[in-house]
Structures are given as structure tokens and as C-alpha cells.
Amino acid sequence: MKHMDEYRDGRLARGLAARIAAEATAAKGYHFMEFCGGHTHAISRYGLEDLLPSQVRLIHGPGCPVCVLPVGRIDTAIRLAARAEVTLCTYGDLMRVPGSKGTSLLRAKAQGADIRMIYSAADAVAIARAEPRRQVVLFAIGFETTTPPTALAVRLAERLQLGNFTVFCNHVLTPAAIQNILESPDVRELGRVRLDGFIGPAHVSTVIGSQPYAFFAEEFAKPVVIAGFEPLDVLQAVLMLIRQANEGRHEVENQYGRAVRSEGNEHAKAAVAEVFELRKSFEWRGLGLVPYSALRIKRQYGTFDAERRFGLEEVRAKDNPGCQCGAVLRGVKKPTDCKLFGTVCTPETPMGSCMVSAEGACAAHWTYKRFRDGERKSTPSADVAA
């Protein structure tokens, strides 16, 4: 097996879809949220919603690290990059994320700031080593998949005694966000978002394992099925969720056993625990301040913490008032409900973060799904009422 093409087989997909249609018999239907942007991307790219019966609805969650980063953190990074001595290293996804007043890292770079796109966290350490006169800052973001690489960058910098390397840490935690959604008024009191289960994160779970989801399955009585990012993975997970719902079960099941073990990756978890500690709270775009939902660098590694070295203060900045990214991230609205979607906001000129990353709900919809419902775009409410 090559672990990719097999899971993109159209005939198997149609077979699975037929099975789903046969078993999705509950009159009230099924509303499942995929937390991960990776699933959102796969669902849009492979047109999986077209294969599902109308009573099965997939709700896109907040799981795109670029999308949940608040404007204030982008503004801070841009200000940092404007300092003459600073070289800011960032993953490509962040370059076009809009900050306040039409700014972005890409524009700041065009205006002369020393901002460099890197592939790996280790690349930032290599730059710091090669250019000792520059203050190299790694603009670190991401869920649990990108945190261990940042931890290693810090440990490498310590070993090399690099005095010119720091990390602007924006790493966030998946379980905290899932809990926030489940406890939100939209789900609990207002009932604006009905959730009958979760498609659990694929690659985040390779690191944290399947154990952290047991709490949600039990406390909130919702089934969780951890699923891979290929189209057949998602369809199989949907079928597993339907079966749990039909049988009144709420357990954690693992469709992605080929990569996810129950304990996760112990080496990665140990490295993260060595370098990082919990923040009391962190602002997420769309979710607001979420307690214990993000990491910062421990005091003992404080010399590598950009927030300490440069005295960075918490900045609050407002989103574009027309932008509905927040509601989209909470599953309350669809991309097509936003007036900016596809008009002034496209991947070329994103107004909100969900339009930037390939994992963002708006970018995925624009890239793949608008061709299907392009006619409905002019009357978005028709799409929303369901």
C-alpha cells in the first residue's frame, strides 16, 4: 500500500456512500462537526457532501491554525518584523493573513521588512546560526502537529547557544477548543448549532493520541471518530458515527489506526512538555478568550521567548466588521452567508483568515464548491435556511 491512492478510489467511495444512505435512517438526521481544516479541505475537494444523503450534514469547525489566529497577533508579528534588527521566519500560510488596516506580512515584506518563508522550524535555527548579527524570530503557529518541531528548534538553539534566536509562540491546543465549542451558548443554550458527533482530528491525534477525546464522548455524550484526511477515511468515519448514533452509543473510535495510537507520540509529547507550559488564556478568532488553550515557552527557556526578549504586549485588534470568519469557525454560519465571500474576499485578496489557508472553510468552499452552488451565491440565504 502507498497509503494514499487506495483511499481515493471512486468505486469504493460510492459503495460506502450507498451503505451510509442505507443506514442513515433517523428522522431527525445527523449533524457531525469535523474539527479539522484538513477534513474540511478533503470534504470540499472530493465533493463528499454530494455523496451523502440530505439527512447527513457536515458542519465545518474551527480547526485551521491560520484561521483561529486573532488579528492582534498578526499585527504584533508585523510590528516585530518592522524592527531593523529582526528577521521574521514564518510558514507560507501566514504571509497573506490580513492584519489591521489592510496590512499583511507579505505587504510588510514588500515594504522592506526582512520576512522569510521557511519550510521547517529547523530552518529558522539554521538562519540564526548563519546570520549571527540578525535577531531571528520564528513566528510559530499551529496545533499539536507543529508544536514538537518548535520545541526541537528551541532545544537546538539552546545547545548551539544561539543568542539571536527566539520564538513568537502562538501554538494552540485542540481539546480546549473542542470543549469551548461544546460548552458554547450556540450549542448548549441557543441550539443554533446541533451537533450529534465529531469527526476527530487526524494528524493532531497522531501526537496527542485518542485518549484526550474520551472526556468529550463521556461528558457531552457525543460520539467521536478519529479519521484520516483521505476521502474514504472521512466517509468511513461518517458511517461509524451514524452507527454510534443509531445505537445510542457515544464512544471514541479510531478509523485512523494506521497512524494514531491511543497514547499518541510519547517522544513528541515529552519534548513539548519540556519546553512549553500552558497559558491561562489565549484569544482565538471566533471563539474569543479560551482558558488554558495555548502554550508559551517555559521560564527556563525564557531567553528564547520573543515575547520576553522584545517586551511584546498583548494587542487587541478588531476584525473587518463585515467578515463572518468568527461565526464560520463556530459552525454557526456557512461561508456563503458572508457578504464578503466571493465579492471582495477571495484567496487572492482575503479579507478574513478563513479565506487564506487551504484548510480554511472559506478558501475550501471558494476553490472547490463554488462551481456547484455558484448560482446560489447571489442568494446565499437559500443555502442557509436548511
Add this chain to the structure above:
Amino acid sequence: MCLAIPGKILSITGDDPLVRVGRIDFGGVVKEVNLVYTPEARPGEYVLTHVGFAMAVIDEIEARRMFDTLCEVAGLEEKAESMA
């Protein structure tokens, strides 16, 4: 950022645990990847890579088991063909 495709380990170099590096074949594109978090990984195995670091080794036996279940559920008999 959380997206990753499986790549096959061609070779591994380096004894230093912090910089153990593998040459990984991603469908024809070969890149060097840090294997510090997958010390059990061996040449010939597939790994999932995020921002230059392998974070998981694919379990072939489990992959086969789940794919068999999937084929069974989908009601198709051609799994042997697609697995080849």
C-alpha cells in the same frame, strides 16, 4: 499545516538524536526530514511529515485491517486488485 501525505523512507543518516535525518520519497519528490520524534522508523516504512518533522510511522498491519473492513462495508470484492 496539519495536512501531510505519507512518504517512504529511503535512507537514514545521523546518530545524534536531535538531528536524525531521513531521505523521504513523497511520490517522486525526495526531501530530507527530521526523524527525532520517530526513533522507531526504519527504511522502507512510511511516515507522516509536518513542517519537516516525521510525526508518525504508518502501521502497515493496521492499515490493511482497516482497509479490508472498508472494502467489506463498501461491498466490493476488488480489494486485492486495488491493494496490489
